[in-house]
Amino acid sequence: MRYTLTLLLVLIILASCGTAKVLPSGPIKITKVTKDATYGSEKNPILVGGVVDSKGPQNEGAYLDLLAGPNGEEISYKRVKSCCSFKSDRGFMGKGLLDVYEVKYEGLRKPVLLYINMYDYQTLYAPIGFTIR
Numbered sequence: 001m002r003y004t005l006t007l008l009l010v011l012i013i014l015a016s017c018g019t020a021k022v023l024p025s026g027p028i029k030i031t032k033v034t035k036d037a038t039y040g041s042e043k044n045p046i047l048v049g050g051v052v053d054s055k056g057p058q059n060e061g062a063y064l065d066l067l068a069g070p071n072g073e074e075i076s077y078k079r080v081k082s083c084c085s086f087k088s089d090r091g092f093m094g095k096g097l098l099d100v101y102e103v104k105y106e107g108l109r110k111p112v113l114l115y116i117n118m119y120d121y122q123t124l125y126a127p128i129g130f131t132i133r
Contacts (some may be wrong), residue, residue: 028062032133034125040114042084045098049121051090056118060099065115067126068133069105075130077103080113088119096120 028048038044050059062075080102088096096119102111114127126132 028059028066028124029093030063030066030124030126032125033131034127036125037128039125040112040116040127041097042115045115046118046124047117047120047122047125048124049118051096051119057099060101060116060118063124064101064103064114066133067103067130069108070129070131072131073105073107075103075105077101077114084115086117088117090119 008063019113027087036044040046045064048056048059048063050056060079067075079099079100081100082097083100084098085095086098087094090096096117098115098117099112101116103114104111112129
């Protein structure tokens with residue numbers, strides 16, 4: 001009986017983790033600029049992951065630190081709010097919030113708002129109008 005319960009518990013744990021996207025080990029990486037004009041918007045946020053390992057804000061900062069302006073300009077950023085509740089198995093009571101960052105660089109007329117999801121992970125790109133440091 002004890003063996004059966006242990007086996008059942010192991011199977012439940014494995015099944016529940018099977019579909020979760022987990023941030024790969026190692027540093028945050030961006031290899032190219034997206035061609036999707038909606039990337040980084042509320043409807044198509046940047047998925048940096050990390051909340052499972054208590055590294056969500058750290059991953060957000062690591063991602064933003066890799067961005068540069070279109071001609072390699074140094075950027076500055078600040079978190080301006082959290083918004084836009086969505087369903088997430090990794091969130092508090094099944095919900096997550098997007099963090100919104102205001103991003104600036106010299107010569108930019110109006111700051112860019114980037115929406116970032118620290119609950120889920122997906123291959124990372126630089127948004128249109130940015131380059132990779």
